[in-house]
Amino acid sequence: MAEPLVRFEGVRKAYGAAASGYAVQRLDLEVEKGELLTLLGPSGSGKTTTLMLLAGFEMPSEGRILLGGRDIARLPPHRRGIGVVFQSYALFPHMSVAENVAFPLEVRGVPRAARAERVRKALAMVRLESFGERRPTQLSGGQQQRVALARAMVFEPPIVLLDEPLGALDKALREEMQYEIRALHQRLGLTMMYVTHDQQEALTLSDRIAVFEGGRIRQLAAPRRLYEQPENAFVAGFVGENNRLPGVVRSAPEGEGRDRAIRVMLDSGTEVLARPVDAGAPGSRCLVAVRPERVAVAAILASEMGEDALSARLVEVIFQGDHVRLRLSLGDGAEVVAKRPVGAGMLPEPGTLVSVAWDPAHAHAFAAEG
Numbered sequence: 150m151a152e153p154l155v156r157f158e159g160v161r162k163a164y165g166a167a168a169s170g171y172a173v174q175r176l177d178l179e180v181e182k183g184e185l186l187t188l189l190g191p192s193g194s195g196k197t198t199t200l201m202l203l204a205g206f207e208m209p210s211e212g213r214i215l216l217g218g219r220d221i222a223r224l225p226p227h228r229r230g231i232g233v234v235f236q237s238y239a240l241f242p243h244m245s246v247a248e249n250v251a252f253p254l255e256v257r258g259v260p261r262a263a264r265a266e267r268v269r270k271a272l273a274m275v276r277l278e279s280f281g282e283r284r285p286t287q288l289s290g291g292q293q294q295r296v297a298l299a300r301a302m303v304f305e306p307p308i309v310l311l312d313e314p315l316g317a318l319d320k321a322l323r324e325e326m327q328y329e330i331r332a333l334h335q336r337l338g339l340t341m342m343y344v345t346h347d348q349q350e351a352l353t354l355s356d357r358i359a360v361f362e363g364g365r366i367r368q369l370a371a372p373r374r375l376y377e378q379p380e381n382a383f384v385a386g387f388v389g390e391n392n393r394l395p396g397v398v399r400s401a402p403e404g405e406g407r408d409r410a411i412r413v414m415l416d417s418g419t420e421v422l423a424r425p426v427d428a429g430a431p432g433s434r435c436l437v438a439v440r441p442e443r444v445a446v447a448a449i450l451a452s453e454m455g456e457d458a459l460s461a462r463l464v465e466v467i468f469q470g471d472h473v474r475l476r477l478s479l480g481d482g483a484e485v486v487a488k489r490p491v492g493a494g495m496l497p498e499p500g501t502l503v504s505v506a507w508d509p510a511h512a513h514a515f516a517a518e519g
Contacts, residue, residue: 152218154307154340155180155203160212160222162198162364172198174364176212180308185334185341189351190361191387199361200310200344205229217307227256232301232309236316238293240285246272246296247281253304271303272296274333291322298330308340315350327353348388352376360384380426382515385438392444392485394421394437395517398428410509413437417483419459422509427516434517443511444487446475447504448497458506461485463499477505 155178162173173195180186188196201207203214205226214222221229232253240249247268254264272278275295285293294314301309311330315323331354334341345351351358352372359369360383368375368384379385386393396415402425404410410422413435421437428435446463461477464484473496475487485505489496497503 151182153179154182154217155342156213156215157199157202158213158215160199160202160209160214162195162202162207163210171210171364173202173209176364176366178359178366178369180340180342182340183338184356185331185339185343185354187343187345187351187355187358188361189345189348189358189388191346194361195364196344196346196359196361197312198364200312200342203308203342204231204233204310230304230306232304232306234294234297234301234309234311234314236313238285238297238317240293240296240300242285244284245281246277246283246285246288249285249296250281250300250303253300257304259304267303271299274302274337275299275329289322290318291326294318294326295329298333302337302339308342311341311343313344313346315345323350324353330354352389358388360387362387379438379513379515382436382438382518385436385513385515390441390486391438392441394439394483394485396421396435396437398425398431398433398435398514400431408510411514413514415479415483417459417479417481419479421459421512422457423512423514424510425514428514429516436515436517437512438515439507439512441474441486441488443507444485445506446477446487446489447506448501449504457509458504459485461503461505463497463501463503465499466496477503479505 157176157178160173160176161171164170164172188199190196198207202209205224209222213220250268250271251264254267272281275298277295315326318326327350343354355372357369357371358375359366362383368380376389385391394415396413399412399414402409402411409424411425411428412420413423414420423437459479461479463475464478465476467474472488472490477485477487479485
């Protein structure tokens with residue numbers, strides 16, 4: 150296999166004397182050439198600190214950071230040759246768009262004629278060829294973000310780092326820019342590391358996603374695997390929406406492969422089947438996680454729907470454009486959310502007694518955390 154472009158080896162970043170002061174804990178991570186790797190997690194999880202460690206704006210307390218096989222952990226930012234795009238754009242307001250994009254070339258001593266040609270190509274990449282003479286204040290937020298991206302790419306860095314670059318944009322423009330960045334990455338074969346707390350953004354953009362919590366990676370995987378096969382309760386709860394039903398493991402795993410399952414007695418008093426991830430031995434507390442789109446709802450008695458169906462009462466129906474959201478009560482305060490595409494048949498009225506069920510292959514049982 151080819152050597153990874155970037156490698157973190159045993160990297161820690163401490164902001165205090167105790168272990169609790171580590172913003173990043175024993176990080177081992179590789180970034181392949183040409184991939185878009187997203188660092189995803191809540192505020193304070195260590196994702197931005199990891200990006201800043203690679204950029205050189207933070208220095209590691211321990212460990213090595215390799216770029217192209219060379220240890221850059223102690224180099225200042227200007228000697229790393231890495232492109233960085235910030236949420237705030239960080240454009241110079243007194244310079245034109247072309248001057249902003251040319252600035253990294255100027256500080257690297259690139260001759261004027263060569264600068265002009267490379268600026269033209271960089272602006273063409275982001276579809277702003279005719280905007281070179283404008284000032285940043287004359288551009289929309291999306292256009293300013295494209296200028297920032299062109300400036301980060303113009304000197305042809307080995308990797309471009311993006312720190313929540315779309316955070317200041319409205320929802321429609323944010324979604325448009327996600328597709329633009331993805332298309333640019335695929336067309337040019339750029340290597341990118343992208344930081345966000347937005348799960349949908351990460352799923353849309355990424356080749357792989359590293360989910361951070363408490364300064365460490367809880368799972369690193371391709372978007373679909375991360376969504377459909379979370380490895381722990383934190384990832385299941387953080388990436389997308391999941392029903393999280395507490396209960397107790399009743400049986401050891403039975404069956405093989407996709408059919409491997411355990412029985413869980415939910416706190417609501419109903420026994421269900423689920424695929425064990427790290428649920429523990431019989432008698433252990435666990436969480437059963439199942440996606441709302443995997444929950445089937447029928448206006449019939451649970452006994453008529455099958456042995457693994459649950460009785461529920463429909464509490465609320467919410468129209469959300471391309472789907473409707475159903476909120477259902479299982480009793481004892483437990484609730485389940487289901488999603489159905491618009492036009493997928495008549496819905497019962499709120500207050501109706503219904504049945505809910507799911508394929509055990511789409512329910513995952515995790516050890517209860519905390």
